[in-house]
Amino acid sequence: MELKKYKLADIAKIEISGVDKKTIEGETPVRLCNFVDVYYNWAITKDKAKRFMIASAKQSEIDRFSIGKGMVAITKDSETKYDIGVATYIADNFDNVVLGYHCALITPNPTIVDGKYLNAFMHTQYIQKYFENNASGSGQRYTLSNDTISNIQVLLPPMEVQRTIGKLLADLDRKIELNRQINDNLEAMAKQLYDYWFVQFDFPNEEGKPYKSSGGAMVWNEKLKREIPQGWHCGTLLDIAEYTNGLACQKYRPTDNNKLPVIKIKEMHDGLSADTEWVKTDIPDDVKVFDGDVLFSWSASLEVMLWAYGNGGLNQHIFKVTSKNGYPRSFYFYQLIHYVGIFKQMAEARKTTMGHITQDHLKQSTIALPPNVDIANKLEEKLCPIFDEIVKNNQEIMALTKQRDELLPLLMNGQASVNSD
Template structure:
């Protein structure tokens, strides 16, 4: 076992404030501008060249961003100016872990003042070879997560392309296997939609193709015993479950329980449509769980996704960032509905893509849990990489 020793953080690295760069002074270029929120743009000049670690400098220690190359650290962030002969990737993981590891004299990470951070005592591995081995293990896990994310982006693009080719461009296979509209398939004008649609298709609404269950106020269902369900709020819907996720009793109404593969539609503070992939949870209010007894998931998912643009335009027109999509908005929406037989055929082709996407997302959840479990053990020296 390689024991960690408590070191002053300033003996391991030197943090420095980034450089001011207003958006109106940015010029198109290849160098990323990294702020407290990560890459927020690009510029034709850089301030740092080499391996770098950047974090936010307001409030508490923020998320860490690793970069290898030329970049511009923004003045809303701190960056590691000197690694003092430590492995940069190890330092990245050490800083990522600061909110979870035990320090010698503080129970929580202080506000992001670089002078205070330099004085912070942290457990550190001083052997550089061991640093590199630790970084290699954690990097391999992150690389697999990134690979799955890239695969999922391609899978989603494939499914969306097929869906739009059939149901937006109307080039679904006709009776002879040819693209319907491009091959001269008959189009008829629909007065409700105010455009031409394929013969035999109908107009309808988002309300008519699915059921929308609004989540519950989960503070009414606090756990009594050790059994619980994680509460899915808008933050969890966007970022996933975390240690700060609230808990609810498992005996809540069945409609409010979410499971893998369910379609969620946040209609309030943000507008978004997602397919849930993190296991059973309790659905909080301001999110619809969308289901249908008639139409397959792939149909109402993509119809909702396409209509988000219109809903966001409505929010901008009301001069608000709030969504507040109501049942009336869903009833007033107008969409084009193909024959159910065609919808089912499209679903048969898209469903395997959705299944693979869900499997990759579940795989990433397990990989992230393993990484987050290993991280403090490796940093404290409780686990050694041989």
């Protein structure tokens, strides 16, 4: 495949944004596409823009930094040089959406370079190494100068090939994003149903009617400082689940191909990657992780999730949460999420770091428990298929992401091509 070489500045306009997050009287209200929005997304769509923060900008800033379909944005400044130069494609046109500071806006010349292709090119290892090697600063802050960005050597195939490659990778990303949206809706639906039953206490009574709304007896509980259904009592998170801490996995390094990926906080947040470490398969069964297991990072991120990325070995600082006294997964999953949310709010109110949650914290927790697990199991029957679908979609997201990332260098250097099928 014939590739022509261009300097980025010769085929695109480059603008360094300085629009901050402030709202200033007299300026025009705008939505800001910020560093994190660029960093975490292959493409920016109208659905994502609905969640962008509100700020304000001068008209001159709006004229220069408004994002629109076909543009590419990149991160420009960060604490580490590995987080700069991360690109996203602007997939739609927007009203009053402006690129925020610490980012650069690239407007391709559409007669020479396709925006989707340019976005893909900016994700290649070649470009990432270029940014790492040419970033200025050290220790506290790294940045890309206008000259560094302008002098990127862009390799372009014919426009028809650019569009074909760009579309294929963008289509894969759209499917990934669609799965995320489906999961957002499934998670919201499951949480709403759980809240209806066990926060509002409108679980079905003996006649199938909502308990509290139909006049079910409620009594004040002094420990919980609220009314709960008659016959219920105050318990703790340790009454409904077991919390098994992970291993110091460096003691279990594999010596052959019988190995499992190590699940650390990074893997909980981002899934498995090329940087994921490995552990022997003959670790204790109670720290082996399977799809659908509930994991809880009790330090740092304080995150509760359904694992969906294949069998693994659990590292320290993460609890594997399993049933106790017959309580089902959905019940202890949402009770734990609620507790972690309160813990974070208290830390924010004290203006302290969030710290970590210990078994003692869990022992001191207070939750409303039914007289038996029957009502929790009835809701589990409804939520289990939803949880399974969420796990399945996350598995597909990981597979599609892997496919996209593996195809990227092959398509860019001509080792693979896109045929009519």
